[in-house]
Amino acid sequence: MSGPEGRFVVVPAAYVFLLRDGLAGPEVLLQLRRGTGYMDGHWAAAAAGHVERGETAYDAAEREAREEVGVEGLDLQLVTAMQRTGGGEPIDERIDFFFTSYTWLGEPRIVEPEKCADMRWWPLEALPDPVVPHELAVLRAVRSGTATPYTTFGFRGDR
Template structure:
């Protein structure tokens, strides 16, 4: 039998709104997570659980992390991602945006999130988690596609 690696799925939600400087995205400053701490990232994101669709995971994560419901999700891209060529690091990330929702986003997990900030897509804080920055750059430029990759040599 062949040794096979596991691909880990995750869902990301970028809440968007129109601001004085153009389109703004809600980002969180990660802390105490063990991954990309002190980086800005999607305000809501997490692993897709067994038996759950990426859409369901996006809604669940947004409720758990921001106390927001009623998302009108728009699919942006599925990103196949790797790191250092190690098979264990294979990921499939599903990115969504939402421009309408119910509730006011707030930090629900202060032990994992140091700050929430609305940021113009044209003036993002630094550093942003690199693969998420790739999607945000595509959103700004209007160049996202249904399938994208990150971390591969070719």
Template sequence: MTDRFVLVPASYVYLLREGDAGTEVLLQLRQGTPYMDGHWAAAAAGHIERGETAYDAARREALEELGITDVDLSLQFTMQRTQHADAIDERVDWMFTARSWTGTPRVVEAHKAARIDWFPISALPEPMVPHEAYALSQLGTGEVYLTFGF
């Protein structure tokens, strides 16, 4: 019998708006974290806590990281990903988009994000967190289940 792996669940929130170059996404530049510092990533994302749904985690992260509420979430994908290493490297991510919310997004956790900015989906900044760049490339394809690292 093989050892069972452990999944680490997370929720991601991609705020979208229409801009001059088409659909834009709000991203954060990571800093001061143990994961992918100096890379662009979802403006709000984080682990799902025990007893919390993926939707609840997404709303909590949007408030904690961007200071916004009433986020109108739309589930886009579930992504299963791995790095084929330790159990903590087996992950499942729920990726949401939102086009309406209450409040003005701002960096609330300055110790984790250097800044936030809007980018056209067709011209994402570099470097991006790889699995997130892949997910954003799949918006509008109709895919609902993505894998990364297999």
């Protein structure tokens, strides 16, 4: 992608993994995507979306949680910033900011049924299949405690 004057441009996005303590360990709230044109039929973060002009990734995460899950007042913890490429797909260069939160106000629910076929809590040790691949990589790192401040996905020699 290129922007004004041919400069390289990336698309920033913010993701929120709502977590809770379950009987068998930590659980994550995931949505089943539909009608979006991207990874429909895959489980994904309950709240995620583009960071808008003039908005911080933290603000975008709060906004997406409110718009997509109906919760606010999150205690956002940054897990990782992921530089991602899709190998030539229309959305081929991204910077994704992944957050977790164990606390929020409100009861999580499906707010956009045209984009979400289902929403469920899943144990981190028993995630559904399929999960959006780059999100699965982050969830595995959260589960194992191996998340790093910066990660890559889709590049040769990913970290």
